[in-house]
Amino acid sequence: MPSAKGSATASARRADKAATVVLACIVGLICVALVAIIVGILVSGAGKLFDINFLTAKPEQFKEGGGIGPELFNSFYLLLLTLLISVPVSLGAAVFLAEYAPEGPVTTVVKTVIEALSSLPSIVVGLFGFLFFVLTLGWGFSIMSGALALTMFNIPILVRVIQQALEAVPRDQRDAGLALGLTRWETTLHILVPSAMPAIITGVILSAGRVFGEAAALIYTAGQSAPALDFLNLNLLSTSCPWNVWRPAETLAVHIWKINSEGVVPDLTAISNGTAAVLMVCILLFNVLARFAGRRLARRLTAE
Amino acid sequence: MSKPLEKRRLENVGLGITGACVALVVLLVATLVFMVASRGLSTFVLDGIPVGSFLGGTTWNPHQTDASGLPSVGALPMISGSFAVTLLSCLITLPFAIGSAIFVVEVAPGFGRRVFQPITELLVGIPSVVFGLVGLTVVVAWTRGWAGGTGYGILSSSIVLAFMILPTVTSLATDALAAVPDGYRDGSYGLGCTRWQTVCHVVLPSAAPGLMTAVVLGMTRAFGEALAVQMVIGNAAQMPESLVTPASTLTSVLTMGMGNEAMGTVYNDVLWSLALVLMAMSLVFILVIHLIGRRGAAKHA
Amino acid sequence: MHTHIIDRRSFVAAAGTAALVAACALAGCGQGGTSAATTGSQASGSVTAVGSTALQPLVEAAAEQYMGKNPSVQITVQGGGSGQGITQIAQGAVQIGDSDVFAESKLPNKSDASKLTDNKVAVVGMGPVANKDVAIDNLTMDQLKGIFTGTITNWSQVGGPNEAITVINRASGSGTRATFEDAVLAGTAVPDSFKPQEQDSSGTVAKMVASTPGAISYLAFSYFDDSQFKSLSVDGVKPTKDNVTTNQWKIWAYEHMYTSTSPDAATKAFVDYMLGSDVQGSLVEKNGYIPVSSMKVSRDASGNVTV
Numbered sequence: 001m002p003s004a005k006g007s008a009t010a011s012a013r014r015a016d017k018a019a020t021v022v023l024a025c026i027v028g029l030i031c032v033a034l035v036a037i038i039v040g041i042l043v044s045g046a047g048k049l050f051d052i053n054f055l056t057a058k059p060e061q062f063k064e065g066g067g068i069g070p071e072l073f074n075s076f077y078l079l080l081l082t083l084l085i086s087v088p089v090s091l092g093a094a095v096f097l098a099e100y101a102p103e104g105p106v107t108t109v110v111k112t113v114i115e116a117l118s119s120l121p122s123i124v125v126g127l128f129g130f131l132f133f134v135l136t137l138g139w140g141f142s143i144m145s146g147a148l149a150l151t152m153f154n155i156p157i158l159v160r161v162i163q164q165a166l167e168a169v170p171r172d173q174r175d176a177g178l179a180l181g182l183t184r185w186e187t188t189l190h191i192l193v194p195s196a197m198p199a200i201i202t203g204v205i206l207s208a209g210r211v212f213g214e215a216a217a218l219i220y221t222a223g224q225s226a227p228a229l230d231f232l233n234l235n236l237l238s239t240s241c242p243w244n245v246w247r248p249a250e251t252l253a254v255h256i257w258k259i260n261s262e263g264v265v266p267d268l269t270a271i272s273n274g275t276a277a278v279l280m281v282c283i284l285l286f287n288v289l290a291r292f293a294g295r296r297l298a299r300r301l302t303a304e
Numbered sequence: 305m306s307k308p309l310e311k312r313r314l315e316n317v318g319l320g321i322t323g324a325c326v327a328l329v330v331l332l333v334a335t336l337v338f339m340v341a342s343r344g345l346s347t348f349v350l351d352g353i354p355v356g357s358f359l360g361g362t363t364w365n366p367h368q369t370d371a372s373g374l375p376s377v378g379a380l381p382m383i384s385g386s387f388a389v390t391l392l393s394c395l396i397t398l399p400f401a402i403g404s405a406i407f408v409v410e411v412a413p414g415f416g417r418r419v420f421q422p423i424t425e426l427l428v429g430i431p432s433v434v435f436g437l438v439g440l441t442v443v444v445a446w447t448r449g450w451a452g453g454t455g456y457g458i459l460s461s462s463i464v465l466a467f468m469i470l471p472t473v474t475s476l477a478t479d480a481l482a483a484v485p486d487g488y489r490d491g492s493y494g495l496g497c498t499r500w501q502t503v504c505h506v507v508l509p510s511a512a513p514g515l516m517t518a519v520v521l522g523m524t525r526a527f528g529e530a531l532a533v534q535m536v537i538g539n540a541a542q543m544p545e546s547l548v549t550p551a552s553t554l555t556s557v558l559t560m561g562m563g564n565e566a567m568g569t570v571y572n573d574v575l576w577s578l579a580l581v582l583m584a585m586s587l588v589f590i591l592v593i594h595l596i597g598r599r600g601a602a603k604h605a
Numbered sequence: 606m607h608t609h610i611i612d613r614r615s616f617v618a619a620a621g622t623a624a625l626v627a628a629c630a631l632a633g634c635g636q637g638g639t640s641a642a643t644t645g646s647q648a649s650g651s652v653t654a655v656g657s658t659a660l661q662p663l664v665e666a667a668a669e670q671y672m673g674k675n676p677s678v679q680i681t682v683q684g685g686g687s688g689q690g691i692t693q694i695a696q697g698a699v700q701i702g703d704s705d706v707f708a709e710s711k712l713p714n715k716s717d718a719s720k721l722t723d724n725k726v727a728v729v730g731m732g733p734v735a736n737k738d739v740a741i742d743n744l745t746m747d748q749l750k751g752i753f754t755g756t757i758t759n760w761s762q763v764g765g766p767n768e769a770i771t772v773i774n775r776a777s778g779s780g781t782r783a784t785f786e787d788a789v790l791a792g793t794a795v796p797d798s799f800k801p802q803e804q805d806s807s808g809t810v811a812k813m814v815a816s817t818p819g820a821i822s823y824l825a826f827s828y829f830d831d832s833q834f835k836s837l838s839v840d841g842v843k844p845t846k847d848n849v850t851t852n853q854w855k856i857w858a859y860e861h862m863y864t865s866t867s868p869d870a871a872t873k874a875f876v877d878y879m880l881g882s883d884v885q886g887s888l889v890e891k892n893g894y895i896p897v898s899s900m901k902v903s904r905d906a907s908g909n910v911t912v
Contacts, residue, residue: 016498020411026403027420030470034423037467041434061662062892092325100319110326112590113333119521119586120336121528123555124579127562128336131343138698140653141683152336155329183311185318206425213431216530220562224658224684225665239651239679248683253431257531258684260437261806262658264827264893268808276434283429287422363797367777376797440812454771454817456802535809539776542800550802560805563658563686564778566695568713571778572688 038280045277047270054274058228059255064267068275070226073242074143074249075282078222079208081147081245082154087204089151090158091193097159098166099188118156125152126217134221141248146222150211157210161203165196195301202294209286213279215253223248224258252279337583344580347573353377358577364541364557366571377574379554381543383581386553388458388544389533390526393465394519397473400466401522402515405477406503416478424471432468436535439464444536453548456538461553464536465526473522480514481507513600517593524589528582530555554578649677650871656683656690656703657780659807659825660860663727663892664703667884671875678871687711687780694721694863700872702863705729705780707906718906722866725859726879727894729825731781732844732856733837734811736820741765743838746855749789752821755799760819772801773813773822779805784858785823787908823856827893846895852902852910859904860894 048054057067093114101107129149139145169192177187193200225248233241241247250258256275259268347353353374361378363370370376408416443463448455484507492502508515538550539560558578565572654664661684668680685693687704691711694702704711708718733749735741739760744752751757752770761767775782804810807828814820815833826844829836836844839854848854862879864872878884885896904910 012498012501016500019500019503023403023407023411026400027407030400030404030474031420031423033467034427037430037438038423038426040438041430061666089325089328092322093329096319096322096326100322110330112594113330115590115593116587117329117333119524119528119590121530121555121582121586123528123530123558124340124583124586125336127558127576127579128340131339132335135698136339140681140699141655141685152332159329181311183315183318185314188318209425209429213429215431215433216559220685225661225682227681228669239681248681253433256431256437257433258658260433260808262661263808264662272437276431276437279429279431279434280426283426286429287425291422365777365797368794368797440809441816445816448817454802454820456813456817534805538802539804540800540802552803560776560803561778563684563689564776564780564805565688566692566711566713567688568692569688569711 041273041276041280045273045275045280048274049277049281051274054271055278059226059271060265062264064265066265066267066271068252068255068271068278070229071250071252071255071275072278073229074222074226075212075251075253075279077242078143078146078150078218078249078251079211081143082150082211083204083208085147086151086154086158090155091162091200093155094159094162094166095188095193098163099184099192114156114159117152118160120152122153122214122217125149126220128152129217130220139246141221141223141225143222143245143247143249146218146249146251147245149217149221150214153214153217154207154211157207158204161207162196162200165199165203166192168199169195198294198298198301201297202290205286205290205293209283209290212283212286213253215251215257218251218254219257222251222254224250224254226250226255252282340576340579340583343573343576344583345577347377347570347577351375351570351573353570353574358574359383359581362543366574375570375574377570377577379574379578379581381541382552382554382557382578385458385537385544385551386527386555386585388551389461389465389537389553390523392458392462392547393469393526394473394523396462396466397470397522398519401470401473401477401518404474405481406507408478409481410499410503410507421475421478424474427467427471432529432532435464435468436532439532439536447548451548453546454538454550455548456536456550457546457548458537458544458551459547461533461537462547464532465529468529468532469522469525472525473518476518476521477515480511480518483514484510513596516596516600520589520593520596524586527585527589528555530559534559554582558582648675648870648874650869651679651681652701652872652875653681653699654683654690654701654703654862655685655693655699656701657687657705657860658684659705659729659780660703660727660862663860663884663888663894664862664879666888666892667879668875670883670888671878675874678875680875686778688778691863694865697865700864700868701876704861704863705858706783707859707861708863709906710783720866721863722868724862724864724876724880725897726862726876726884727860727889727892728849728857728897728900729784729827729860729894730844730846730849730854730857731784731823731825732829732854733821733823733839734814734829734834735822735837736814736816736818737833737835738768738818739765739821739835741837742835743841745840746789749839750791750793753786753789753801754793754795755801768819771817771820773810773817773820774801774803775810775823776803776805780858781807781823781825785856788856825893849895850899850901857895859897 054067056069058069060066126149129145133139133145133148134141173191177191227239227247229242230240231242235241236244239247252275256272259272348355358377358379360380362380363376363378364381365376368376408420443460444455447460488506488510489502492506533553534556537556539552539556540550541552544551558575561575665682668682672680687706688711690702690704691708693699695717708721709715712718741764748763758770760770807824810822810824811828814822842848842853844854849857864876885898889896902910902912
């Protein structure tokens with residue numbers, strides 16, 4: 001075995017160089033493939049991407065020229081509702097796991113349950129949602145059913161992100177709080193959660209990107225139809241009221257699935273590509289936003 | 305005297321709120337397991353189909369009855385199809401994922417953080433339908449030209465799946481490598497080892513449990529993916545004969561059939577049994593990860 | 606310290622909102638059944654139609670038109686598949702169940718079909734389609750049967766090029782497959798050893814037939830696209846709407862909208878609208894369907910055709 005720096009044999013150094021080259025090739029190949037997919041999606045839908053009519057009009061059933069207005073709104077509304085439900089629950093669960101739970105059988109069970117939830121195929125979650133929310137509870141294909149199915153999907157991701165963020169807060173901050181005579185609850189609320197906030201926000205937005213493209217869990221819960229929306233309608237029980245959570249709501253990803261399955265519109269390919277490109281841009285925005293928001297918040301907190 | 309009591313109350317409120325969140329999650333999962341299981345088991349309990357002929361049978365034709373007068377509901381073709389695409393897609397992804405993880409952690413961390421990671425994160429958000437469409441138009445044609453057959457089958461599905469699980473496996477593998485303490489590397493470099501020697505003999509072995517977890521989580525993803533696979537595998541409920549003949553997976557048969565069959569029919573019950581198998585398998589995957597974790601911890605201790 | 610307080614407030618607010626949403630959800634303020642009330646001749650209330658994804662575009666378009674004229678009726682149209690449509694109408698969970706096939710063939714208990722009213726809103730014609738490289742335009746019914754039961758495996762056996770036949774079947778519960786097998790196989794059982802590819806959605810089948818050499822499948826007329834693949838004649842009869850109306854073209858089916866035997870006023874009004882000239886005259890044909898009124902024959906659930 002070589003004992004001094006720089007004494008690696010010539011062959012070892014050659015192997016090292018070769019390995020670096022091979023690794024670089026692998027990474028290069030992946031980057032090219034990934035960029036090709038992303039650019040391909042954006043380019044094939046570019047024509048529709050800046051078409052205001054496409055972005056706002058309602059879809060046509062059998063004529064060309066339909067848009068994705070309701071789908072676009074539904075995607076964001078569903079995401080918002082999902083986050084409204086899943087963020088507080090995940091925050092609570094993560095705080096419990098990170099701060100309260102003693103190492104013991106309860107924690108082990110909870111951790112295993114959350115891991116199990118994260119490993120469940122989205123189609124199983126979707127079918128459960130169909131069985132439980134849609135049929136048993138009688139909510140029908142609705143935004144609420146969809147949001148809860150997505151919540152189940154989102155909770156394990158969020159709990160892990162938030163837990164990691166809380167655990168990354170330095171030990172002495174926690175001790176300082178407790179030493180001041182604060183309860184663990186107060187320490188969590190006033191010290192831990194605020195200082196973990198940048199990481200939490202980044203995690204939440206990144207998880208939003210994942211939820212945004214989900215289709216399998218939504219086909220059987222939020223449904224495959226998008227009633228035309230009337231933004232002046234504030235009757236929360238009306239199907240055309242955008243904010244009604246009991247109406248069926250097709251999202252962008254489900255729309256791509258539906259028109260490719262049974263669609264008969266003549267400009268199907270263009271609409272499908274355009275929708276995919278819009279989705280891609282949204283996810284791109286989420287990523288940029290996540291980085292930006294995380295960095296801004298971190299700067300404000302450290303400046304204070 | 306009231307101050308400490310107040311504090312005690314506050315602590316209980318906190319425990320109550322967070323505990324309720326945890327209880328809610330556990331309750332939801334329990335409901336899910338219970339409901340899927342109760343529907344999935346009715347094939348065996350209500351319809352009287354033996355578990356063995358479901359798990360071991362090779363003929364899938366629930367609308368027709370076999371010699372014994374029971375519907376032919378052999379799920380083995382789908383179960384083996386699911387395992388085949390899962391394993392193959394992991395084999396395809398693995399060198400790329402681990403290779404790029406090594407590159408990103410050991411060779412060019414800045415590039416990893418600024419360029420590579422954001423790109424892979426974007427990939428996660430692409431809907432599986434879009435992957436399916438790309439697979440249908442590009443991958444299937446490519447497989448047909450290169451390997452013969454109709455192009456639909458395990459090979460095409462595995463290639464599409466390999467792309468889909470690449471971000472998951474890569475980012476987890478990157479985390480696993482990054483978690484190896486720098487002291488280990490310094491020790492190796494101090495001994496005069498090259499970077500490649502350090503990676504092979506020090507970093508990879510000590511990150512092994514983490515890497516295994518990454519692979520198993522990737523497999524979980526591949527096993528449960530539905531829409532994209534359904535579009536490229538061909539959905540022929542026969543035992544997989546080769547990589548380029550049409551086959552089927554649990555998810556593909558489930559997606560195709562669920563909307564068509566009315567509740568309460570044997571066909572519908574059997575579809576729920578497939579969902580039950582899917583659920584059981586994902587629990588097994590989690591169990592495997594736990595075992596890996598425990599063995600990893602034991603080795604380090 | 607200032608930001609900390611704000612953060613706590615927003616945390617508490619978020620938690621409160623969630624609790625509210627959860628409470629609302631648990632209270633089960635879901636969409637109730639129909640709250641139909643008849644005032645004079647004007648129907649009002651809400652109607653939910655669930656089922657066949659193939660029929661969904663037509664019903665959605667019709668519902669849109671209808672609601673434009675009768676704002677007091679709310680119609681929600683959803684997919685889910687024919688099986689779901691039949692399940693939910695049989696359970697009384699919705700007002701209309703859309704289906705591509707007769708309810709008798711879906712219900713676990715056949716006699717339950719008598720508790721439903723069958724409204725045939727359109728006729729759909731289907732025909733075999735093949736990849737463009739297949740140099741034949743006509744098949745006999747027997748040849749078609751041979752191909753879809755696995756006894757004919759090469760196009761040369763039916764006078765075409767020496768090329769293997771790739772059969773793309775439809776999902777086994779789909780209405781299109783049931784119709785096709787009723788007309789073509791006529792009771793001949795498919796051997797278990799013959800396992801062709803299956804695909805559920807018409808759009809994907811069209812893409813597969815267009816891109817797979819030697820492929821054959823079948824589609825509803827509305828998906829025919831001569832620039833992508835070719836449609837085949839059977840026994841010299843061309844797959845046209847006119848041939849369907851006379852039953853010369855045998856592969857066709859009704860699209861059904863099932864209601865309960867005593868539907869509420871809003872449901873009845875909408876179904877009547879579906880069967881009226883506003884829908885039958887224009888929308889049905891624009892969607893590629895054939896109006897029921899133009900049919901010169903009729904067919905019952907067991908397949909008997911009467912003129």
